Amino acid sequence: MISRFERGSSSDAGSWALYFASLGIRVAPAFEVDHQGRCGCLNSACLRPGKHPLFQEDWSTASTDTAQIKSWWRRRPSANLLVQTGSRSKLLVIDADTRAGGIRSLEALQERFCELRNSFLVRSGSGGRHVYLHTSRRWRSGTDSVCSGIDVRGEGGYVIGPGSHHFSGVRYTAESLRPILPVGAELESHLRQIGVGGPVSQKNARTRKEPPDRPAETALGNRSPALIDELGKPIPPVRR
Numbered sequence: 001m002i003s004r005f006e007r008g009s010s011s012d013a014g015s016w017a018l019y020f021a022s023l024g025i026r027v028a029p030a031f032e033v034d035h036q037g038r039c040g041c042l043n044s045a046c047l048r049p050g051k052h053p054l055f056q057e058d059w060s061t062a063s064t065d066t067a068q069i070k071s072w073w074r075r076r077p078s079a080n081l082l083v084q085t086g087s088r089s090k091l092l093v094i095d096a097d098t099r100a101g102g103i104r105s106l107e108a109l110q111e112r113f114c115e116l117r118n119s120f121l122v123r124s125g126s127g128g129r130h131v132y133l134h135t136s137r138r139w140r141s142g143t144d145s146v147c148s149g150i151d152v153r154g155e156g157g158y159v160i161g162p163g164s165h166h167f168s169g170v171r172y173t174a175e176s177l178r179p180i181l182p183v184g185a186e187l188e189s190h191l192r193q194i195g196v197g198g199p200v201s202q203k204n205a206r207t208r209k210e211p212p213d214r215p216a217e218t219a220l221g222n223r224s225p226a227l228i229d230e231l232g233k234p235i236p237p238v239r240r
């Protein structure tokens with residue numbers, strides 16, 4: 001699949017969607033932003049411009065189905081890419097933000113854990129870094145849960161993928177076409193030690209009623225959230 005990109009024809013969000021799907025990672029279209037940074041949802045008070053799913057009423061439709069994905073991007077070629085994290089995609093993303101020293105903290109972690117150095121990495125539109133890791137375990141999503149400035153995107157979460165446009169106008173770009181490496185034993189042990197909260201047990205993750213301290217896996221399947229953030233938490237609607 002990688003050769004599709006090496007041939008150089010396309011690096012847009014729709015092509016990346018097909019690439020991730022080929023790896024078993026579930027994707028969905030998200031609203032795009034226009035050249036002035038306005039969200040395609042046309043809500044002038046949108047809190048997540050370019051960062052929320054196109055199908056707000058049922059974005060559990062995130063898929064690995066090639067025909068479905070092609071159809072989505074044929075209908076909306078400018079759509080941003082939503083990459084679903086968690087056990088459904090066997091994907092954990094370590095999300096280093098530019099705030100609170102997140103990038104420096106990530107660099108320190110990269111010295112300790114080789115998979116954080118060598119795995120597939122996306123530079124986000126805001127200058128942050130998303131390190132993609134393969135996992136067969138369930139990890140809780142959380143803000144600042146690794147350390148200040150570093151979030152975990154696991155169960156119920158998502159990241160905006162490469163080829164997407166940030167409201168600043170900057171594109172999310174993959175730094176290279178590295179493979180997505182598995183979470184190694186040392187990193188897993190570290191994440192457990194610092195109380196990231198995962199791995200989430202199979203039993204708890206399947207419980208429909210979620211404890212308040214963790215985002216609901218079922219948030220992906222909720223019918224009515226107006227907006228969902230990257231941790232899978234509903235964002236209250238803004239009165240206009």
Ligand SMILES: [Zn+2]
Binds near residue numbers: 040046048049
């Ligand atoms: Zn919006």
